[in-house]
Amino acid sequence: MYQDKERKDYLVRALSADKMIRAFALRSDNLVDEIRRTRDYSPTSLAALGRTINAALLMGDMLKNDDDLLTLQINGDGPIRQILVTSNLKGEVKGYASNPYVILEPNSNNHLNVSKAIGKGKLTVIKDYGLKEPYVSTVNLISSEVAEDITYYYAKSEQTPTACGLGVAFNHDLSIKATGGFLIQLLPNANEEDIDKLEESLKAIHSVTDILKEKDTPEELLKTVMKGFDIEFLERKEVKFKCSCSYEKGLNTIRSLGKEEILDIIKKDGQAEVDCAFCNKKYIYSKDELEKLVNEL
Ligand SMILES: [Zn+2]
Known part of the structure; x- marks a missing residue:
């Protein structure tokens, strides 16, 4: 029923009412579909790039200044080889996969095999705050499905408990049906009760795209993922693909x-x-x- 509805690309930032959990969510259907329309990407390559783009936009919202840059670099031994995405606080993003043409058999869940396309390797996060040296941190890929790798990065490199969900779903004509994601972080003062409640709520979530096919907005996505929490939305920001080449x-x-x-x-x-x-x-x-x-x- 939402099929023909124009969905807007934007990101929201939110806090739980008790201010112990911060959360980010976005929908980016038009942005990712634009890559499909203007460039020659296979669904598997586009799913991998789209997930990474969503992750970079969510993480980029934690930068401090407009000129700061966040870069995600995934290097694996799979046929995609490398994914490189850069985002900023203004909701601008650009990115590419070295091999946009990867075609693989679906995985055991009958989903696009992003994990195999990326393969084993490393995720590097670069935060450039305009200082002499950017902040660079590299972790091993643990699942190569992107979202779990982002969660692992935050646990390992920033010691911040994080839940992340990312997804890209296609229509039969291979246009984008739904894409977006969420990032939820426990702040240092989070209590056991909140942690349990969040874990319980997250357990019920199987697929970000299943939610995004049903719901229209990032706000609704977050309300579904954080069921039982009072959420205070702090910011709403447009997201777009923007290249700085000239x-x-x-x-x-x-x-x-x-x-x-x-x-x-x-x-x-x-x-x-x-x-x-x-x-x-x-x-x-x-x-x-x-x-x-x-x-x-
Ligand atoms: Zn360009």
């Missing part, structure tokens, strides 16, 4: 190749092309421009 930045990439290499490109190809890995935009640099560059070097 003609100038592409030129810098070519410049960094050095004089010899550029002369080689002129000789061999007569022009240069820089493809943005994040948004797939192509930038073409003519022979004249390349020669100008060589003269500047």
Whole structure:
């Protein structure tokens, strides 16, 4: 019945009424479907990227300033190889999977086999607060389903008990049916009663996308996941895919190749092309421009 309804992409931040639990939830159907429409992704690769994008947006909401950046990097021995996603506090995100074409048999639950597509490997979280050194932390992937790996990261690297759910569901025509996620964290003052209540509520949750197929908003998702809690919603923020690539930045990439290499490109190809890995935009640099560059070097 919700099939034809326009669903908005946004993220909410919330606190339990007793302020012992903080929570984030989002829905990102349009954002992930835009990747599908504008780029050539298989459902398995898009599910893996979509989950990571959702995680990065939820985690990015904990940054402090507008210019801070959060990066999630997943490196595995599966056919996807690498997933790289960057988000910020403004709800902007960009990301890609090294291999967008992965096709595998479904797993034993008859779901897309994201775990096998990623394989065994590592999750690296980079928080760049604009200081000299960014904060970098790497943990082993424990399930390669993304959500469990995020939970494990928070337990291991930040000693913060966290529950995370992420999902991407497709329609028969392979367009996005529902996608989003939640992140719930116990604050240091959380009491046993709250912890038990939350565990009980989470036990009843089998799939984020099952909830998102039924419910329209991140608020409803959070109310379902945190059943029995009074929730105070603090913020509502739009989320969108935003790439920061430009003609100038592409030129810098070519410049960094050095004089010899550029002369080689002129000789061999007569022009240069820089493809943005994040948004797939192509930038073409003519022979004249390349020669100008060589003269500047
Ligand atoms: Zn781009």
